Structures are given as C-alpha cells and as structure tokens.
Amino acid sequence: MAENKTPQQNANAQSGASGTEVESLRAELAKAKAEKDQAEAKAAKAEEEAAAALAAKEQALKDAQAQAEASAHKEEAAAARQLRGQKKIWLTINSTPDDSTAVMVGVNGYAYRIKRDRRALVPEAVGEVLKLSAMDVPVVERLPNGQNRTTFKHVNRFSFSVEPAEPGAVAEDD
Structure with a gap:
C-alpha cells in the first residue's frame, strides 16, 4: 500500500x-x-x-x-x-737605452717601487726576487750548412747591482 x-x-x-x-x-x-x-x-x-x-x-x-x-x-x-x-742591501737597477722607468718588485704582498740608476735600501728578499726574475731571449745561430737555428738563452730580466748595507743605514732621499 x-x-x-x-x-x-x-x-x-x-x-x-x-x-x-x-x-x-x-x-x-x-x-x-x-x-x-x-x-x-x-x-x-x-x-x-x-x-x-x-x-x-x-x-x-x-x-x-x-x-x-x-x-x-x-x-x-x-x-x-x-x-x-731581514738584512738590508743597497740595490741599483740599471736603465737601458729603451727603458728608464721605475721597477716594481713584490715580496710577500709588499711592493717596492725602485727607480733606476739610484741606490735603494731594500730587504735582501727584494734582491732575491730580482735574481729569480729571468727571461728567455731568442738567439739565432747560423749553421755551416746555411740554415738558421734559434735557441733560447736564459738571462736576467734586469741588470742590477747589490752592495751590502751597513747596520743602521738609512735610505737616501730623492
């Protein structure tokens, strides 16, 4: 229903x-x-x-x-x-006919600007850096058979002289 x-x-x-x-x-x-x-x-x-x-x-x-x-x-x-x-030295960097600008030398993060043809009182390490700064210069040799042979000669980058400094030495003023 x-x-x-x-x-x-x-x-x-x-x-x-x-x-x-x-x-x-x-x-x-x-x-x-x-x-x-x-x-x-x-x-x-x-x-x-x-x-x-x-x-x-x-x-x-x-x-x-x-x-x-x-x-x-x-x-x-x-x-x-x-x-x-360090022991100090007197360093003189000689100028060349092509270059008489100052030379920058860096040792352990310290830079030394050394004028050419003037004595500079510097730590011994600066002289060591200059001794290590060398370059290879090409040298051309003429062989007996008429050919040229190029070799490289290891030379110092800068011509310089070193003199020992006496204790208590004072740098020269420019």
Whole structure:
C-alpha cells in the first residue's frame, strides 16, 4: 500500500534529509578549516625554523670571515716583521737605452717601487726576487750548412747591482 503524504510531510521529509546533508557538509567544512589551520600553523613553524637556520648559517659565515681576516692579518704582520727584520742591501737597477722607468718588485704582498740608476735600501728578499726574475731571449745561430737555428738563452730580466748595507743605514732621499 502506498502511503499518501501531504505536501507538508514531503517538505519536512526533504528538509530532514537536506538538514542531515547540511549538517554533514558543515562538519566537513569545519574539518577542512581545522586541517587548513593546522597546515598554516605547520607552515609558519617551518618558516620560523628555516629563518632561524638561515640566521645561524649567516652568523657562522660571519664568524668564519672574521676568523679568516684575523688569520690573514696575523700572517701579513708576520710577513712585515720578517721583511723588516731581514738584512738590508743597497740595490741599483740599471736603465737601458729603451727603458728608464721605475721597477716594481713584490715580496710577500709588499711592493717596492725602485727607480733606476739610484741606490735603494731594500730587504735582501727584494734582491732575491730580482735574481729569480729571468727571461728567455731568442738567439739565432747560423749553421755551416746555411740554415738558421734559434735557441733560447736564459738571462736576467734586469741588470742590477747589490752592495751590502751597513747596520743602521738609512735610505737616501730623492
């Protein structure tokens, strides 16, 4: 037997069914909002942790740079003390017809500008650097069969002379 329902009963039945659906949708919405809030909190926490890790790395980098600078400063001071403590020599770099410009000589990060044809009071290491500054010059030889042979001769880059300096010697003014 079929039940006859009045329009009011049909509306109530539909409203009860849709009320259940609305309640389940509200529950799902509340659950989704809770999950969203948890995800946002988790993301905020991760951002804070990442920012803290970055700050720690930046501080470690600053500390390492400061330590490297201090170490470099100590090494530089040691090199300067070594150069000041070395025996001094009088060095004269001779000019050539093609070149009479001053010569730059570097030792352990310190540069010496030495004018040509003038005596300069310098640490012994400067003279050693000049002794080591050599170059290969091509020399062409004529062979008996008429051919030319090119060889290279190892010569000093600069012509210079060295004289020992007496203790307490003072550099000459220009």
